[in-house]
Amino acid sequence: MTVTARLAEIAELGRDAERGGYSRHLFDAADAPLRDWFRRSASALGLAVEEDGDANLWAWWGEAGSGVVATGSHIDSVPGGGAYDGPLGIAAAFEAVAQLQAEGFTPARPVAVCAFAEEEGSRFGLPCLGTRLLTGATDAATALERVDAAGTTLADAWRASGRDVAAVGADPERIARLAAFVELHVEQGRDLEDRGIPISTASAIIPHGRWRLEVTGSGNHAGTTTMDQRADPVVAAARVVLAVQQEALSRPPARGTIGKVQVIPGGTNVIASRVVAWLDLRADRDDDVRALFEAVLAAAREGVEAEGCTLDVHEESFTARVDFDAAVTARVAAALRPEFGEVPAIPTGAGHDAGILAAHVPTAMLFVRNPTGVSHAPGESARDEDCEAGATALAAALRELAGG
Ligand code: GLV
Numbered sequence: 449m450t451v452t453a454r455l456a457e458i459a460e461l462g463r464d465a466e467r468g469g470y471s472r473h474l475f476d477a478a479d480a481p482l483r484d485w486f487r488r489s490a491s492a493l494g495l496a497v498e499e500d501g502d503a504n505l506w507a508w509w510g511e512a513g514s515g516v517v518a519t520g521s522h523i524d525s526v527p528g529g530g531a532y533d534g535p536l537g538i539a540a541a542f543e544a545v546a547q548l549q550a551e552g553f554t555p556a557r558p559v560a561v562c563a564f565a566e567e568e569g570s571r572f573g574l575p576c577l578g579t580r581l582l583t584g585a586t587d588a589a590t591a592l593e594r595v596d597a598a599g600t601t602l603a604d605a606w607r608a609s610g611r612d613v614a615a616v617g618a619d620p621e622r623i624a625r626l627a628a629f630v631e632l633h634v635e636q637g638r639d640l641e642d643r644g645i646p647i648s649t650a651s652a653i654i655p656h657g658r659w660r661l662e663v664t665g666s667g668n669h670a671g672t673t674t675m676d677q678r679a680d681p682v683v684a685a686a687r688v689v690l691a692v693q694q695e696a697l698s699r700p701p702a703r704g705t706i707g708k709v710q711v712i713p714g715g716t717n718v719i720a721s722r723v724v725a726w727l728d729l730r731a732d733r734d735d736d737v738r739a740l741f742e743a744v745l746a747a748a749r750e751g752v753e754a755e756g757c758t759l760d761v762h763e764e765s766f767t768a769r770v771d772f773d774a775a776v777t778a779r780v781a782a783a784l785r786p787e788f789g790e791v792p793a794i795p796t797g798a799g800h801d802a803g804i805l806a807a808h809v810p811t812a813m814l815f816v817r818n819p820t821g822v823s824h825a826p827g828e829s830a831r832d833e834d835c836e837a838g839a840t841a842l843a844a845a846l847r848e849l850a851g852g
């Protein structure tokens with residue numbers, strides 16, 4: 449097969465007619481068929497599949513022993529996401545295994561292909577849910593209390609999917625069996641396109657915080673409430689959005705985004721009573737993100753109070769900066785050299801399960817060129833030949849790391 453053909457098998461799963469692209473979230477209608485695809489792809493290669501207690505899938509080439517070399521990515525997406533963020537790393541992993549099998553390579557260590565659960569955090573607000581639970585970065589009890597947009601707790605969604613909530617949580621024994629992890633991912637920028645090269649390794653993931661902001665005002669009638677009588681949380685939230693832009697702009701290369709807003713109750717002729725907005729901040733160092741947050745918060749409070757409203761702030765997640773393992777990255781780069789020459793190690797502003805696993809397992813990443821540079825949107829792209837190059841690169845990495 450090819451990577452492109454593997455992705456074509458799931459091209460209709462989780463398509464979002466309204467937003468464009470794909471909306472694939474934990475335990476939604478697309479989740480089970482995507483998991484079936486993973487199982488079928490593994491079975492076709494003779495790999496045995498198991499699901500761990502945290503809803504992550506593992507396909508084993510060889511006995512599930514110790515010294516494991518793992519690869520993979522995630523099957524979920526953001527709302528209206530692209531076709532590659534996540535599935536490319538899984539399709540390329542299966543294709544790499546197929547290539548290694550075809551050439552008669554026998555791994556000296558067990559190889560695992562993984563699909564991690566809810567990497568985007570789009571349903572329950574916690575990015576890298578599956579790997580956070582698995583590594584204990586997030587404790588199970590707190591995670592299970594999280595609610596989705598419909599008010600369903602993760603615990604209830606877990607049970608409704610037929611899974612056991614008692615099995616959720618850290619599995620240090622499984623983590624201890626991992627010798628290395630390599631995640632292949634579509635690049636979420638234009639760096640490789642601008643450099644004219646198809647593949648790179650990754651040097652680091654910049655730190656990332658997410659907060660939920662609740663702006664409360666006074667719900668009232670749009671026609672009878674004069675402008676000077678209002679405490680309009682939508683206007684207050686607009687001031688918050690501008691404060692985020694202003695503060696992030698003044699601290700390059702920091703990034704500040706409000707990409708999701710709920711207006712409650714949400715009527716054309718209704719002055720809202722409450723606005724919930726989700727804030728995403730990233731910067732070069734952990735302290736830079738914290739300092740940016742404090743500056744945003746001060747400016748946001750001032751703006752909200754000027755509108756006669758109040759502001760409540762809840763931290764949803766904080767992911768520290770990750771520098772990938774230099775030794776594994778160097779071994780992967782060396783393995784790529786015959787086919788790809790000297791590849792750069794580039795930093796990224798996007799989060800990955802590789803970043804969570806890196807705290808426990810020597811971890812590296814591979815990026816595949818993205819001609820549009822767009823991600824988390826339907827315009828995300830990768831040329832077919834670059835997807836195949838990704839599988840070739842990943843096969844080289846696995847040959848090196850699992851070769852004994
Ligand atoms: C996940 O892709 C993130 O970086 O938000």
Ligand code: MN
Nearest residue numbers: 533534567633
């Ligand atoms: Mn991803």
Ligand code: MN
Nearest residue numbers: 526533568824
């Ligand atoms: Mn993503």
Ligand code: MN
Nearest residue numbers: 567798799800
């Ligand atoms: Mn991600």
